[in-house]
Amino acid sequence: MNDDSDKARRKVMQARAIAGSKEARSFYADWAASYDHDVYATLKVVGSHRIADLLQTHVPDVKSIEVLDAGCGTGAVAERLKFRGFELIDGIDLSPEMLQVARDKQLYRSLQEANLNEQFTLPHSPYPAIVSAGTFTTGHVGAKGFQNLFSHLRQGGLMACAIAIPVWERDQLAALVSTLPVNVLANRVDATIPGGKPDTHFLVLRKS
Numbered sequence: 001m002n003d004d005s006d007k008a009r010r011k012v013m014q015a016r017a018i019a020g021s022k023e024a025r026s027f028y029a030d031w032a033a034s035y036d037h038d039v040y041a042t043l044k045v046v047g048s049h050r051i052a053d054l055l056q057t058h059v060p061d062v063k064s065i066e067v068l069d070a071g072c073g074t075g076a077v078a079e080r081l082k083f084r085g086f087e088l089i090d091g092i093d094l095s096p097e098m099l100q101v102a103r104d105k106q107l108y109r110s111l112q113e114a115n116l117n118e119q120f121t122l123p124h125s126p127y128p129a130i131v132s133a134g135t136f137t138t139g140h141v142g143a144k145g146f147q148n149l150f151s152h153l154r155q156g157g158l159m160a161c162a163i164a165i166p167v168w169e170r171d172q173l174a175a176l177v178s179t180l181p182v183n184v185l186a187n188r189v190d191a192t193i194p195g196g197k198p199d200t201h202f203l204v205l206r207k208s
């Protein structure tokens with residue numbers, strides 16, 4: 001393993017140990033400038049591509065659907081969605097610095113600061129599609145955020161979330177999902193790093 005890879009892995013471990021939203025904001029303020037290099041150039045994380053591709057398989061008209069990317073960070077999910085033909089993507093994130101990196105890439109129709117762990121309002125809510133990658137992970141967002149996000153999903157809408165196994169288990173998300181008015185269209189456990197251990201639920205549901 002080289003220095004870059006060591007450093008990137010350390011950052012990911014630190015991110016997973018974050019204790020709350022205040023710490024997350026300050027952690028991502030520091031990481032924003034080198035996040036893409038660490039996560040995508042060095043570690044070659046594929047979770048954001050996987051969830052975007054999975055969403056696409058359930059969307060008949062990618063050009064016209066409005067998508068909310070929750071915890072959008074520097075825009076990796078939107079990059080993939082655009083590659084797949086999606087055009088109307090809004091992003092929300094806790095970190096102004098991560099949002100600024102995303103803004104510079106000009107991928108989103110709109111970008112807004114929001115804390116998924118608290119209730120928030122959005123001008124285009126409710127959405128016909130919501131997607132999230134890398135945000136339902138330890139130290140970040142769990143059941144409360146899932147419920148908040150679900151409240152912004154239109155009836156008949158699709159929600160596609162990558163949810164780290166420790167969060168899935170700790171917050172009993174299988175039980176939570178079973179209480180919601182939804183059809184589960186996919187729920188497979190897969191790796192976020194090529195060749196890595198399966199570590200994440202790739203969940204797609206439709207609100208009934």
Ligand SMILES: C[S@@+](CC[C@H](N)C(=O)[O-])C[C@H]1O[C@@H](n2cnc3c(N)ncnc32)[C@H](O)[C@@H]1O
Nearest residue numbers: 028048071072073076093094095115116133134
């Ligand atoms: C690992 S990054 C994932 C970013 C992007 N989705 C990707 O796939 O590269 C996690 C993101 O979640 C955001 N985040 C952490 N806690 C949050 C919260 N409570 N509400 C909204 N966003 C949050 C961070 O600012 C960061 O941009």
